[in-house]
Amino acid sequence: MELPIYLDNNATTPLDPRVLEAMLPYFTNKFGNAASRNHAFGWVAEEGVDYAREQVAKLIGCTDKEIIFTSGATEADNLGIKGVYEMYQDKGNHIITATTEHKAVLDACKHLEKLGAKVTYLQVKADGLIDLQELEAAMTEQTILVTIMYGNNEIGVIQPIKEISAIAHKHGALFMTDATQAVGKIPVDVNADGIDLMAFSAHKMYGPKGVGALYVRRKNPRVKVTAQIDGGGHERGMRSGTLNVPGIVGLGKACELCRLEMDEEAKRLSALRDKLEGALSQMEESYVNGNTEHRLPHVANISFKYVEGEGLMMSMKDLAVSSGSACTSASLEPSYVLKSLGLSDDLAHSSIRFGLGRFTTEEEIDFAIEHTKAAVNHLRELSPLWEMFKEGIDLSKIEWAEH
Amino acid sequence: MAYSEKVMEHYTNPRNVGTLNKDNKNVGTGLVGAPECGDVMRLQIEVDDNNVITDAKFKTFGCGSAIASSSLATEWLKGKTVDEALAIDNMDIVEELALPPVKIHCSVLAEDAIKSAINDYRVKNGMEPIAMPKSHH
Secondary structure: OOOOEEEEOOOOOOOOOHHHHHHHHHHOOOOOOOOOOOOOHHHHHHHHHHHHHHHHHHHHHHHHHHHHEEEOOHHHHHHHHHHHHHHHOOOOOOOEEEOOOHHHHHHHHHHHHHOOOOEEEEEOOOOEEEOOOHHHOOOOOOOOEEEOOOOOOOOOOEOOHHHHHHHHHHOOOOEEEOOOOOOOOOOOOOOOOOOEEEEEEEOOOOOOOOEEEEOOOOOOOOOOOOOOOOOOOOOOOOOOOOOOHHHHHHHHHHHHHHHHHHHHHHHHHHHHHHHHHHHHHHOOEEEEOOOOOOOOOOEEEEOOOOOOOHHHHHHHOEEOOOEEEEOHHHHHHHHHHHHHOOOOHHHHHEEEEOOOOOOOOOOHHHHHHHHHHHHHHHHHHHHHHHHHHHHOOHHHOOOOOOO | OOOOOHHHHHHHHOOOOOOOOOOOOOEEEEEEEEEEOEEEEEEEEEEOOOOEEEEEEEEEOHHHHHHHHHHHHHHHHOOEEEHHOOOOOOHHHHHHOOOHHHHHHHHHHHHHHHHHHHHHHHHOOOOOOOOOOOOOO
């Protein structure tokens, strides 16, 4: 077992060697521009792209013509949201999203607000899921787009996508989802789920960084987005720019591997995650964040009360994890996602996200459990809050100095 | 962001972790920060009849830099007179630990904790509290 152990697979995943192998020829002898129509170099590159497009389409149950390759999920989110707004703004200017979305979605919506869009940011319940009745109540005749993420990047909760898309469609709006954390991890089928647009990325599913895709529905209804990058008219005019052929080939291969191995892998990962979470949540004053029933198989987000997340990560130097606490500014803002669940700031500051992946082993999980326990105990020995809690002092009654 | 070696050293081997009896007249306790801000420091000093700090203890809830700042502060306090302790400036801590700009507030909190502990001691012993520095936050 090599240290440190990587348990931050929601941030990015390592490239699968099989994906790398598929990509390599497209860096060297198959280097052609996929848009070169007049010679074999171009045809070979185009073949690689076409094949990848089919591999991607097969994973999410769409046709190859519905895939627009982008530089990643952030660009796909931007293209989907801004592109729909620009294309359909004569029909309405209202967009509905949620407070726990990724910044790529939230900031694209904020950008549109400056251009005249009205955006509703749905609050989530304490378990991280949106309230369908609130969504229904928020729909207006002006609503052109509902965009709600599939699986959350911090806590892993899976939104009721089918129900959400049904509500959107009932009111004549399109439904988009940022499925960056879900595609390749759990079954996602754009037809069964009623998805009109979907953003996702290769590097969250053992593919390379710098490539992703936007699914854009072509039938029932035919959806169009206004291009956000103009140029040579690639990707049916929706996203210009020379295709990243090796990256696209890598995305395709990554999708194929996920499709073939998903069932078994999801079972293996959820068993390991449950082992980790079970052991750590048995510790005194530790809390699992988010709904544990509707959840991605590989994520656990746990708050260890009375210790601060960043300090804790420093103690867990043999584990690469992520914290909801960012002690990097005077304002010390904890995770907005955890705060949206109604977590108090101190519990949000005390959270650690464990993201398991394809290369995580049981031995590593056993080590992570012991290492985390030791770090939490060590920091609690250092924590004045833990001492006060143990003495039975009610911390909420203390007048903390203005800070 | 990488931590400096000195921060790591204090963080890994924190000095003077613990608790003094806050009810003793010769013990001053400073509790600064707030849980919702992600850092709370408790710093305590024990002062002898000659106004010399004979012992100092801390406990801190916070990031590595906050823990290192308070650990360093207790190390510096021991053996100093109360007046000398008042002269410790947060920038001394910044320099010693090579704290980056985003972590300067940790040193400010440590300076606040020192002054707050001294004030607690002064008030307990019938002296006027000194003016607390303006919070840098």
